[in-house]
Amino acid sequence: MTGMGHRLRRRPPKYSAAALAWRGMRGDYWPRVWRETELKSSYDAVVIGGGVHGLATAYYLARNHGITNVAVVDKAYLGSGASGRNTAIVRSNYLTPEGVAFYDRSLKLYNSMALDLNINVMMSERGHLTLAHNDSSLRTMNWRAEVNKLQGVDSCVIGPDEISKIAPALDTSSHPRYPILGALYHPPGGIVRHDAVVWGYARAADCMGAEMHQKTEVLDILCEGGDGPDGKGPGGKVVGVRTNRGDVSTPVVVNCTAGWAGLISSMAGVRLPITTHPLQAAVTEPVKVFLPTVVVSGSLHVYISQTDRGELVFGAAVDAVATYSIRGSLEFTEELAGHVLELMPGISRMRLLRQWSGLCDMTPDYSPVMGFTPVGGFLVDVGWGTYGFKAAPVSGEQMAEAVATGRTPRLIAPFALSRFDTGELVGEKGAAAVGH
Amino acid sequence: MLLVPCPNCGPRNSEDLRYGGESHARPDPATATPQQWRGYLYLRDNPAGWLWETWYCRSGCRRWFTLERNTATNEFRNPPIPGDKRGGKA
Numbered sequence: 001m002t003g004m005g006h007r008l009r010r011r012p013p014k015y016s017a018a019a020l021a022w023r024g025m026r027g028d029y030w031p032r033v034w035r036e037t038e039l040k041s042s043y044d045a046v047v048i049g050g051g052v053h054g055l056a057t058a059y060y061l062a063r064n065h066g067i068t069n070v071a072v073v074d075k076a077y078l079g080s081g082a083s084g085r086n087t088a089i090v091r092s093n094y095l096t097p098e099g100v101a102f103y104d105r106s107l108k109l110y111n112s113m114a115l116d117l118n119i120n121v122m123m124s125e126r127g128h129l130t131l132a133h134n135d136s137s138l139r140t141m142n143w144r145a146e147v148n149k150l151q152g153v154d155s156c157v158i159g160p161d162e163i164s165k166i167a168p169a170l171d172t173s174s175h176p177r178y179p180i181l182g183a184l185y186h187p188p189g190g191i192v193r194h195d196a197v198v199w200g201y202a203r204a205a206d207c208m209g210a211e212m213h214q215k216t217e218v219l220d221i222l223c224e225g226g227d228g229p230d231g232k233g234p235g236g237k238v239v240g241v242r243t244n245r246g247d248v249s250t251p252v253v254v255n256c257t258a259g260w261a262g263l264i265s266s267m268a269g270v271r272l273p274i275t276t277h278p279l280q281a282a283v284t285e286p287v288k289v290f291l292p293t294v295v296v297s298g299s300l301h302v303y304i305s306q307t308d309r310g311e312l313v314f315g316a317a318v319d320a321v322a323t324y325s326i327r328g329s330l331e332f333t334e335e336l337a338g339h340v341l342e343l344m345p346g347i348s349r350m351r352l353l354r355q356w357s358g359l360c361d362m363t364p365d366y367s368p369v370m371g372f373t374p375v376g377g378f379l380v381d382v383g384w385g386t387y388g389f390k391a392a393p394v395s396g397e398q399m400a401e402a403v404a405t406g407r408t409p410r411l412i413a414p415f416a417l418s419r420f421d422t423g424e425l426v427g428e429k430g431a432a433a434v435g436h
Numbered sequence: 437m438l439l440v441p442c443p444n445c446g447p448r449n450s451e452d453l454r455y456g457g458e459s460h461a462r463p464d465p466a467t468a469t470p471q472q473w474r475g476y477l478y479l480r481d482n483p484a485g486w487l488w489e490t491w492y493c494r495s496g497c498r499r500w501f502t503l504e505r506n507t508a509t510n511e512f513r514n515p516p517i518p519g520d521k522r523g524g525k526a
Contacts, residue, residue, distance in 0.1 A: 262482035273478035275457065276507075321438060321455045324484045324508045329437055331451055364478055420478045421470070 015119070033199065034078075034206035039213055039245045043071045045252040045403055046241050048218050048264055050074030051083035052194070052389060053381050054256035055201035056396020057403075058210040064397065065404035068209030071250075073243060075217035079198035082258045085358035086389040087281055087315040089294055089305060091128045091189035093148050093155045095140070095431035098414040099367065100151045102394060105411060109393035110192055117200035121192050122308065127293040128189025129167060131343075133178035137298060140430050141184040148186070155186045169290050169344050176342050178299055189294055191305050194389055201396070217244045221253055221267040223375060232269030237376030252403055254379045259324065259359030261382035268378045272369060273420050274361045277318040278325065279386055280332045282355035284347075286310035291344075298430075300339040311353065314340060318360050318386060326357040360385050365425035366432040370399065370415040371408045379403060380417065387432050441503065443516040445496035456490030456520070458482075459502050484508045490520050 023030065044067055047054045054072050061067040074080065090110050092103040113121050132138040141157050148155035160172040163183050172180050202212055219242045226236020240249040255264045262274045286309050296303040301317040314336055319329075333355060341348055361383050363369060368391070369383040381399045384391065398412045408416060414426050438450035458480055463472040481487070487507050492500050500520035505512050 260484075262480065263484060266481075271475070271479040272482070273480065275480050275482050276484075321450055322457065322482070322489075322507060323510055325510050331437060421474055 033203045034212050036214075037211055039071070039216065039243065039248060040211075041247070042249045043211075044069040044250065045254060046070070046248060046250045047072045047254045047256055048074075048241075049081075049256035049258070050076075050078040050202075050212060050214065051081050051256065051258065052079070052197050052201060052392035053083075053258075053384070053395050053399075054254070055198060055205055055212075056392050057254055057256060057381065057399045058212075058396075059201045059205040059208070060397045060400035061403060062205060062208035062210055064400055067400075067404055070205075070210040071213055071248065072205070072210065073213045073216040073218060073241070075215065077214045078202050078212060079195060082358045082360070082384070082388055083198050083392075084195060085281070085356060086194055087303065087305065087313050088191045088194045088389065089128070089189070089303065089315075090123075090192055090390040091186055091294075092153050092390075093128065093130070093144055093184060093186040093189065093431065095144050095147060095428055096367075096426050097147060097151060098426050099428050099431065100148055100153055102411055102415075103391060104151065104153050105397075106391050106394035107188060109397065110390075113192075113197070113200065113393065117204045119196055119200035119203070121196040121200060123190065123192050124308070125188055125190040126305075127166065128186040129163065129293050129295050130184040130186070131163075131170075131180050131295065131297040131299075132182045132184070133180060133297065133299040135181075138182050141182065144184055144431055153186075154188050155184060157182055158185045167291060167293055167295060169346055170295065171343060171345055178342065180343075191294065191307070192389075197389075197392065213243075213245070218242070218264060218267070219244060221264070221378070222247070222249075223268055223378075226269055226375060228269040232267075232375070234269070234374035236269070238268065238378045250377075252377045252379070254381060254399060254403060256381045256399075258361055258382070258384050258388055261361045261380070265373070265378075265380060265382070268373070268375045270373045270375055270378060270380070270417075272380070272382065272417070273363055274369070274383050275322045276324055277320075277322050277360050277362050278357045279316065279318045279360045280328055280336075280355055280357045281313065281315045282333065282336060283307075283314070283353050284312040284350045285353055287312075287350065295343065297339070297343060300342060302336060302339045302343070304340065304343070312347070312350070315386075318362060324359065326359065328355045328357050364420075366428040367426040368395075368415050369417050370395065370412045371402055371417070373417055385432065438510055440491060441512055441516050442491070442493045442496055443501050443518045444499060445493055448493065448496055452493070452495040454492040454494045456492055456500065459488045459490045459520070486513070 224231040226233035503516035
């Protein structure tokens, strides 16, 4: 592991060809990748949510700041939420300078992740096409390209001829109802194996001493000195966490949940500008590789990539109705199929294997809410909407810095909860969402 | 599919309606503080349970109404109230 600031406490299992052959011949079991320990009565920090954001926070707390007396608690299993359900796309071609700088740092951390975590995350920088079907979206693409270039991000607008060279399966003729007029091409964008990112962070954090507690549900956050009932609310501070496995005292709680961010924050008396919507995705049967890049169309509310196994993965806009129910709907499948065939008529005979759904915490400006809250020791890394996976490494790094130093790092200052008081919103709807 | 009980048109597919979100009383512009406006504009209860919310019947009667839905199970209770007004708790 390169660049490791702090020494490992435990040697991670090696996943080499030699180790595979050796264990295969001896019939050994592989050692557990992370320990299962008793919940202690006290930690320096408790991270709620065992997804990529929570695990990355624990990892960077240990690696960059030497804070290892940390528990990551999750009411289900690690990576059971959006971390295991997303469409695995990474990119940094956002619209606001704040957004571009932040996501570009994330992409750099993804690029070095395999070395840092000693796990193959199957990072595939295959390029990312955001299609424009009308003049106004072409204008937004040009705007994004210029903002990106100023920040040193590889991004440009290309026409239908170049698009058909990159992705011949796309119908770039003038026949469709919404013909493709151009695209924002972002070569560093791509896909990453999302489960490997979860496992890599969990294993690395465990090796450095952090504890992962699965099936540990947070029932309440214990506070004192606040304005509200039970000492919660602004002006107070966190003293502990009540879980289904007992009470834990801690001066720092980091809320890294998605879907349940508002409910967890209300346990500390903090209200958030968040509504929870389901986002549906679907996957087809595997076929030979024919789609070399990630393709996104905001007008058609769809994004498409082909996995290394050959399946097409489709994502869409969030459902319009706020709900915690993650049932799929036929309307989604019908609309998705219609829109995908508008882009690629050639795949009309392909069959969908399955569809699923996950919860997205949507904020009014399509940017996250990160950093300190009016309750002392209660930090949030929430509101990740439909773009949480691609931001996980940088979020963990920056949240760890906030916890360790007690100050808001420059990169996440624009995403503070207080921006809703001052009206300094970071509008990313044009670049973060496909439903507008 | 979600069947939403419109007070004028009866049960309609949610795709035929526009979702208006949580129903909250608008602060009095004469006396409201910036904090109250901020709360009204941005902050949400977002419960996993019963919630009063507004809907617009865009392809039917083209009127707003308010109803109570369980956001975890998508069940409805209480008859829908015509108009964009806050029901339930004060």
